[in-house]
Amino acid sequence: MTIIPLLTLAGWLVSQQPGFLIAAFLLPAILAVSIDRGAGRRGPETDPLTGLDTRSGLIANLDDDLRGTAQRGCQSAVVVLEIEDFKLLEERVGRAGLEAVLIEIARRLISGVRDSDTCARLDGQTFAVALAAMRDLSEEQAEAVPRRLQLALSRPVALGQQVVHPTFSVGYALSRKVMQPDGERMLQSATLAMLEAQRSGLGTVLGYDAAMKTRIETREAxxxxxxxxxxxxxxxxxxxxxxxxxxxxxxxxxxxxxxxxxxxxxxxxxxxxxxxxxxxxxxxxxxxxxxxxxxxxxxxxxxxxxxxxxxxxxxxxxxxxxxxxxxxxxxxxxxxxxxxxxxxxxxxxxxxxxxxxxxxxxxxxxxxxxxxxxxxxxxxxxxxxxxxxxxxxxxxxxxxxxxxxxxxxxxxxxxxxxxxxxxxxxxxxxxxxxxxxxxxxxxxxxxxxxxxxxxxxxxxxxxxxxxxxxxxxxxxxxxxxxxxxxxx
The missing domain is CATH 3.20.20.450 (EAL domain)
Known part of the structure; x- marks a missing residue:
């Protein structure tokens, strides 16, 4: 399988309301993509509301990616994004409105990544993306992808005459930063980073490192x-x-x-x-x-x-x-x-x-x-x-x-x-x-x-x-x- 650089990936999301721009974003030239992408991958189970993979599907695809990335000189990454003030959002828009927001977020997530990547809904308010075959990036380059995903997902969502502004805490983990990485450890590490981002304040993006785990263990003690x-x-x-x-x-x-x-x-x-x-x-x-x-x-x-x-x-x-x-x-x-x-x-x-x-x-x-x-x-x-x-x-x-x-x-x-x-x-x-x-x-x-x-x-x-x-x-x-x- 041949790997080529992906120069740019653009995703445009426009609401059904005429003239209301929901999101526009570009991912920089820091990903590597397979020519043989097909129509994307699906795990053994899908979320019934959004059609995204579940946790088990994400982990399975991550395990597959990790076995191949080391041989190709690349790395994998996981991004975890959690909607902030989820209960308040549900109180404001109701159950039906909330489901519409979640479906729109899932659509933006799929539009913002490659077919070779895996998008998942982990629970009611938490989404994740497994990014396969990434180049060896600097810290600034590595943070650019989750930040742009956060920007795209945080654009206003129109629900009839009502407009909501979802915000996200975002954590990510690179395979080179995780000891003995497998799908489960990668997802756990990205989740820890997301929880640290929540503690740091609204709209924060944080990457996982070994010192973070030590800090969390100290705080738990x-x-x-x-x-x-x-x-x-x-x-x-x-x-x-x-x-x-x-x-x-x-x-x-x-x-x-x-x-x-x-x-x-x-x-x-x-x-x-x-x-x-x-x-x-x-x-x-x-x-x-x-x-x-x-x-x-x-x-x-x-x-x-x-x-x-x-x-x-x-x-x-x-x-x-x-x-x-x-x-x-x-x-x-x-x-x-x-x-x-x-x-x-x-x-x-x-x-x-x-x-x-x-x-x-x-x-x-x-x-x-x-x-x-x-x-x-x-x-x-x-x-x-x-x-x-x-x-x-x-x-x-x-x-x-x-x-x-x-x-x-x-x-x-x-x-x-x-x-x-x-x-x-x-x-x-x-x-x-x-x-x-x-x-x-x-x-x-x-x-x-x-x-x-x-x-x-x-x-x-x-x-x-x-x-x-x-x-x-x-x-x-x-x-x-x-x-x-x-x-x-």
Whole structure:
């Protein structure tokens, strides 16, 4: 069988609506194609909706390709493409509309490859292509094919008067990158790359390499450990004080999740919180944090420690639970605490683009209960004034990225000054996060910021250290702003 270069392969897809261009793309001259292509190959089974091969057919053809490519000095590749937000798409267009979209995607996929390649539908939302007899390509050349497939499949699809815009996470694997490649290993490797692409954000294309497998195995091990950590009580709150800039008094503490692993030691929140989110554990973590923080506040009351309130972070997953406000009310009643002593901290990104009805109703319910609402990491989520006014916000927490070097950076100074002016006019309290120097404190205080939080005051501390720390302030002269600054 003779192999010749394929200079270009063009596929044009036009909708049935006159004048509506669906897709146009070119694949570059990086494929090799057999003269004796025939009408394409089919596996032993086909998908009843799209007519594409199934998983077993794809793997069988891959195995055949791999046996021949090494002898011809070529390589094989697999591309896996998964439709993003599949359930939302089905809710929007209905079952019949979804099937029409899937059929159109299958048609584009077939039009975008050679007859010698194999197109398959692996499951409801996942497609794959086995590319046979590819030249030895550079990394940029290898990525060009899946990117162009992604572009073609992501073009708008017209469903009568409705137009949908499917998006795809894409992973691919080259046979030279897979140890002892066979059809099953190739497909598994491309699927791993696709899952990594999903984690990286919408519309990402990633190629498989050996380091990726190691990263995934490490993350899976972390997921297993973090599940166990919650059960064993290894994840618990550390408390960071919040201080009034005018009086220097501690007005509250924020409860921050910290994990001390017997094998790993202290694990960074930047590492374990995404793992918990991926494992669907944020609601369980939120339950632990809320009850632990309220228990601490009750115990401080009993020992005569003066702390006005405690702040607890609520994830998007928690806020989307319809019964959250009732559960918070029950917890406050159980610990005999006034709701106004709980600050519900919500990321600005949760409300920046407008929020779904469940989140909005939950926040409204918590505010009606009497809880204070803090908008966390303000300045990072592009929330508009209109959006802020739609929610019963009490205080905005200015993100540390705006606070760092505010005493030396005129642009930072202007930005924070504008935020503080806006907050004052809206009747909102303000708190600056990440304050690490005396100069930053002084600048923020002079601009009228109400509260500060950061290492200049204290690092987050375990529950056992809170009482000694507060008493240490009293010994140094309570009521003085200087007394609230970092001890020791």
């Amino acid at each position: 972390l997921l297993r450990e973090v599940r166990t950590a919650l059960v064993r009580g290894e994840v618990r709150p550390f408390f960071q004080p919040q201080v009034c800039t005018r009086t220097g008094k501690v007005t509250g503490f924020e409860a921050l999740a910290r994990w001390h692993s017997p094998s790993r030691g202290m694990v960074s929140p930047a590492e374990f919180l995404p793992a918990m989110e991926a494992a669907g554990l944020m609601e369980e973590l939120g339950h632990v944090m809320l009850n632990s923080a309220l228990a601490a506040l009750r115990d401080w009351d009993r020992t005569g420690l003066s702390v006005d309130r405690v702040g607890v972070n609520f994830s998007t997953a928690e806020l989307r639970q319809p019964g959250l406000a009732n559960r918070v009310a029950q917890a406050l009643e159980r610990f005999d605490l006034d709701p106004c002593r709980l600050s519900v901290e919500v990321l600005e990104t949760v409300v920046a683009g407008g929020s779904d009805d469940t989140v909005a109703n939950t926040l409204t319910g918590l505010a009606k209960l009497g809880c204070r609402l803090d908008l966390d990491d303000f300045g990072t989520g592009h929330a508009s004034i209109t959006t802020i006014r739609q929610f019963p916000i009490h205080r905005i927490k200015i993100d540390r990225s705006f606070v760092t070097n505010i005493d030396r950076d005129p642009e930072q100074h202007k930005m924070v000054s504008a935020i503080l002016t806006m907050a004052e006019r809206l009747g909102l309290e303000t708190l600056a996060e990440g304050v690490e120097t005396e100069a930053e404190w002084d600048t923020l205080a002079s601009l009228g910021c109400d509260h500060i939080q950061g290492y200049w005051i204290a690092r987050p501390m375990p529950l056992s250290d809170v009482a000694p720390w507060v008493k240490g302030l009293a010994d140094r002269g309570a009521g003085s702003a200087k007394s609230a600054r970092k001890i020791g």
